[in-house]
Amino acid sequence: MKEARKSIEEKLLLAARRLFCRAGIHATGVTRILEEAGVARASLYTHYGSKENLLKAVFDTEANMWFHWFDLDLPHLKCSPRERILALFDLLEKWFAKEDFFGCVFINAVAEHEKDSRWVKDIAGAYRDQIIDRLRSLVVESGARDPDMLTQKLGLIIEGAIVTAMVTQNSQAAYIARLAAEDVLRCMEYAPSPTENSASSAAPVTMESI
Amino acid sequence: MKEARKSIEEKLLLAARRLFCRAGIHATGVTRILEEAGVARASLYTHYGSKENLLKAVFDTEANMWFHWFDLDLPHLKCSPRERILALFDLLEKWFAKEDFFGCVFINAVAEHEKDSRWVKDIAGAYRDQIIDRLRSLVVESGARDPDMLTQKLGLIIEGAIVTAMVTQNSQAAYIARLAAEDVLRCMEYAPSPTENSASSAAPVTMESI
DNA sequence: AATAAAATAGACTGATCGGTCTGTTTTTGA
DNA sequence: TCAAAAACAGACCGATCAGTCTATTTTATT
Numbered sequence: 162m163k164e165a166r167k168s169i170e171e172k173l174l175l176a177a178r179r180l181f182c183r184a185g186i187h188a189t190g191v192t193r194i195l196e197e198a199g200v201a202r203a204s205l206y207t208h209y210g211s212k213e214n215l216l217k218a219v220f221d222t223e224a225n226m227w228f229h230w231f232d233l234d235l236p237h238l239k240c241s242p243r244e245r246i247l248a249l250f251d252l253l254e255k256w257f258a259k260e261d262f263f264g265c266v267f268i269n270a271v272a273e274h275e276k277d278s279r280w281v282k283d284i285a286g287a288y289r290d291q292i293i294d295r296l297r298s299l300v301v302e303s304g305a306r307d308p309d310m311l312t313q314k315l316g317l318i319i320e321g322a323i324v325t326a327m328v329t330q331n332s333q334a335a336y337i338a339r340l341a342a343e344d345v346l347r348c349m350e351y352a353p354s355p356t357e358n359s360a361s362s363a364a365p366v367t368m369e370s371i
Numbered sequence: 372m373k374e375a376r377k378s379i380e381e382k383l384l385l386a387a388r389r390l391f392c393r394a395g396i397h398a399t400g401v402t403r404i405l406e407e408a409g410v411a412r413a414s415l416y417t418h419y420g421s422k423e424n425l426l427k428a429v430f431d432t433e434a435n436m437w438f439h440w441f442d443l444d445l446p447h448l449k450c451s452p453r454e455r456i457l458a459l460f461d462l463l464e465k466w467f468a469k470e471d472f473f474g475c476v477f478i479n480a481v482a483e484h485e486k487d488s489r490w491v492k493d494i495a496g497a498y499r500d501q502i503i504d505r506l507r508s509l510v511v512e513s514g515a516r517d518p519d520m521l522t523q524k525l526g527l528i529i530e531g532a533i534v535t536a537m538v539t540q541n542s543q544a545a546y547i548a549r550l551a552a553e554d555v556l557r558c559m560e561y562a563p564s565p566t567e568n569s570a571s572s573a574a575p576v577t578m579e580s581i
Numbered sequence: 582a583a584t585a586a587a588a589t590a591g592a593c594t595g596a597t598c599g600g601t602c603t604g605t606t607t608t609t610g611a
Numbered sequence: 612t613c614a615a616a617a618a619c620a621g622a623c624c625g626a627t628c629a630g631t632c633t634a635t636t637t638t639a640t641t
Contacts, residue, residue: 169618185483187397191599201619203601212599263486271538273395273483276473282538289538314551317544321531328481328492328499334527341524344558345551379588401629411589413632422629 170208170218172198178219182263186216186273216270217284223266224288226256231295242303243346246315247339249299253319254335257326264327268320306350314345380418380428382408388429392473396426396483426480427494433476434498436466441505452513453556456525457549459509463529464545467536474537478530516560524555 167175176198180189191212195202209215230252235245256262267285274281296319297312305311322338325331377385386408390399401422405412419425440462445455466472477495484491506529507522515521532548535541 182486184485185397187395188483188485190597192597202621204618206600207617264482268534268538269482272474272479273398275394275398276392276537276540285538310547310550313547314554317531317535317547317551318528319531320534320538321527321529324478324530324534325527327486328478328495328530330486337520337523337527340520341527341551341555344524345554347558348554400627402627412591412630414588416630417587 169198169200169204172200173205173208173215174218174222176200177215178222178266179261179263181216181219182266182269183261186270213280219266220270220284220288224291227288227292228295231292231299235299242299243351246299246303246346247342249296249319250322250335250339250342253322253326253338254332257322257332257335262326262332265323268323303346304351305346311345311349315342318342318345379408379410379414382410383415383418383425384428384432386410387425388432388476389471389473391426391429392476392479393471396480429476430480430494430498434501437498437502438505441502441509445509452509453561456509456513456556457552459506459529460532460545460549460552463532463536463548464542467532467542467545472536472542475533478533513556514561515556521555521559525552528552528555 173194176194177189180194180197184193191202191205194215195205205212205215209218230249234252235248238245238248240248267288270281271285276282293312293316296316297308300308300312300315318338318341322334325334325337383404387399387404390404390407394403401412401415404425405415415422415425419428440459444462445458448455448458450458477498480491481495486492503522503526506526507518510518510522510525528548528551532544535544535547
């Protein structure tokens with residue numbers, strides 16, 4: 162296949178995302194980003210204008226990873242909504258196992274910036290809301306009785322998996338998280354799905370019957 | 372009661388812990404710590420020698436908070452081991468609700484330092500191991516069938532709660548985490564405790580009977 | 582009250598930061 | 612092929628960083 166040459170923006174984004182997560186945002190100087198990207202100093206400023214704007218662009222790429230999972234990868238799976246939720250943890254495991262996984266740039270950025278800073282919290286929070294919304298759609302599809310509560314539990318478990326994987330440098334955190342997610346799913350009562358299981362009684366499915 | 376005057380070490384520790392978590396470690400200059408602590412510049416260096424040593428001392432205070440919970444607060448509760456595990460999440464909720472809660476200094480420090488840095492990862496990791504060990508003791512006390520797995524699940528949920536509370540600035544994360552913890556406890560089979568329930572059958576308690 | 586030790590304010594240093602600017606080389610498109 | 616645009620290397624700037632130092636004031640001990 163064609164060896165597509167990376168654009169300057171791509172080279173900067175890849176190097177910045179990697180370094181911001183591996184070494185921290187404040188601890189990463191622009192000089193180091195430029196060395197790793199193999200790009201001239203002035204190019205960073207003609208393309209992004211500032212280190213801060215480059216960070217915002219890295220936020221974009223990280224959010225797009227999540228959107229790709231929810232909007233393209235998971236819908237293509239031929240399985241039940243419940244299994245689609247669990248498949249998310251398999252995607253997490255592949256992410257954690259990458260040699261350049263060093264945590265989530267949103268979480269890390271919030272951790273190392275002024276907590277009442279407008280722009281970091283607002284941008285990271287807005288992306289987080291969009292990701293949680295997609296998770297909630299998956300949960301609603303599954304027919305859970307209390308989708309908001311289940312979404313919050315799963316979101317918390319996902320964030321716990323990310324942080325545990327970062328501090329332990331072990332992708333097994335995704336597997337633990339998947340098992341914990343199975344537990345909370347098992348404990349949630351499901352309403353019968355309108356498309357499948359239409360012959361069963363109207364009584365909710367309890368955890369004993371799963 | 373006596374108005375105990377804070378020592379210079381205490382004033383520096385309190386200000387540093389607060390600022391390291393609220394604004395980030397790299398983003399916090401020593402000048403700002405000194406202003407907030409109301410202490411002279413030279414005093415920081417006579418007492419701690421460097422900003423890095425001050426961070427290590429902050430690690431100590433954060434670890435002592437956890438040790439106090441596990442070694443003093445929880446053992447005093449007159450309740451079942453299972454309820455003691457859940458009481459941990461009530462302690463988390465009180466922590467999150469404090470007006471100067473801005474995340475866990477261990478997690479935040481790992482997030483914003485070089486991931487293969489020896490000292491940050493080693494110190495934070497060693498404290499984490501000690502905390503997880505105490506959690507495992509609680510789990511073993513509860514008589515769970517697979518204490519290692521349960522400990523990992525609960526540890527992951529706790530870290531998820533901390534990060535969720537940090538990014539959402541909402542102590543409700545502890546409540547969600549407690550409910551999730553109840554779910555994983557419910558799904559874990561318990562062996563009969565040797566001290567209580569000695570009259571029951573040898574069959575393990577399943578989740579239906581809880 | 583006198584003296585020694587500790588804490589104070591704040592100037593200072595060398596290094597590094599994000600960002601700008603200059604001049605040269607490479608790429609691109611007609 | 613040739614001119615315009617883009618990317619290049621690297622010097623440079625003002626600000627800020629952690630840490631040192633001096634000189635003064637406060638505290639503690641006798």
